Amino acid sequence: MPQSAPGARGLPLVGHLPLMILDPTKFLKGLTQRYGDVASFRLGRRPAVLINHPELINRLLRDRSCPRSDESRRALRSFLGDGLLSLEGPRHLRHRRLMAPAFHRQRIQHYGEVMCAETYAEIAGWQAGPQRDLREDMMRLTFAIVSKALFSTDTRDEARDVEHALQSILPWALLGAALGGVFPKLPVYYPRGSRAAIKRLHDVVLKIVARRREEGEDRGDLLSMLLETRDEDGSALSDEDVCAEALTLLLAGHDTTASTLTWAWHLLSQNPEVQDAAHEEVRRVVGERAITPEDVPKLELINQILSETLRLYPVVWMGDRVPDNDLELGGYHVAKGSSVFFCMYVTQRDARFFPDPRALRPRPLQP
Ligand code: HEM
DSSP, X not given: OOOBOOBOOOBTTTBTHHHHHHOHHHHHHHHHXXXXXXXXXXXXXXXXXXXXXXXXXXXXXXXXXXXXXXXXXXXXXXXXXXXXXXXXXXXXXXXXXXXXXXXXXXXXXXXXXXXXXXXXXXXXXXXXXXXXXXXXXHHHHHHHHHHHHHHOOOOHHHHHHHHHHHHHHHHHHXXXXXXXXXXXXXXXXXXXXXXXXXXXXXXXXXXXXXXXXXXXXXXSSHHHHHHHOOOTTSOOOOHHHHHHHHHHHHHHHHHHHHHHXXXXXXXXXXXXXXXXXXXXXXXXXXXXXXXXXXXXXXXXXXXXXXXXXXXXXXXXXXXXXXXXXXXXXXXXXXXXXXXXXXXXXXXXXXXXXXXXXXXXXXXXXXX
């Protein structure tokens, strides 16, 4: 039988939990530097393994007997409810099946048109000269896009409220996920302000759902689909499930894209020669007319810049899985029930896989 991965024991009782909470990327990077691509550590009493090789990560993610950990799902459930990000098993599959039509090719084409229209609406008021808070701009823009594309509603006014709510909720949810490794029964703690923020977040979505129910109209968007959809046995999603999925998509769809775009602007500001080349590409492919979704695949350099942005600043920068059975990974034995972590932030800055890893280097995308 293969041996266990090399690694560190950590402190009594808590193991490496304090390091994972205080500075996770520094801790995880140090672990791979010291022990290699498969390194063991401990979160409380639970054995944990960090893998740091694309092939191992790929294998883990394709393995259906390795679901996401209860802790990370419980933390998400504590403020999102039972949506795609927090469900596993048959309920996850059911929701995936019911929501799949919203992500068919022709719907994506429609979302592309919404993205173009909303972007032109956003920049219409911009002027050269004054400084802008691009993070705020991008949050407003992506929130408007997700709301329009998925709920056919304009929520620009609510964007700032949602952003503030998330800022006060996410640190506690992350802490709850980390502590869950040591105290699996401990509920995720939120101070009063964050509990109020969770309520505000739910109110935003409830308002959107209530508005649609009042209108009683099928707009052909995700929300109509969630409200109308039926299983083979005729059963529908409950109101709670509809809200959880709407909230999940609102969060998953706008914070991720806003952060990625903000980092892309940052990288371009630091790399003027790449910025010039990107402008040149837009002039060549689009010229003076309005941009359309059909232009996107032709904007090769811009696609490469976004890919590099996701490499250098991955907004989802860590993930974990918990194998249902004993596994062999990279020649090491991983016991069932261990937490297996992968950290995109560390792996994507590894010079073995990306030469000159800290630099913005647009490179051909793999098909
Ligand atoms: C830059 C943009 C984005 C990034 C980097 C990103 C990243 C990710 C990652 C890494 C996961 C897998 C998490 C795991 O299994 O551990 C995920 C799941 C998910 N994402 Fe995104 N995402 C982005 C944009 C979006 C958008 C625009 C939407 C929807 C409008 C979305 C909806 C979801 C949903 C629903 C899931 C859960 C899927 C499932 O478990 O069935 N994401 N995302």
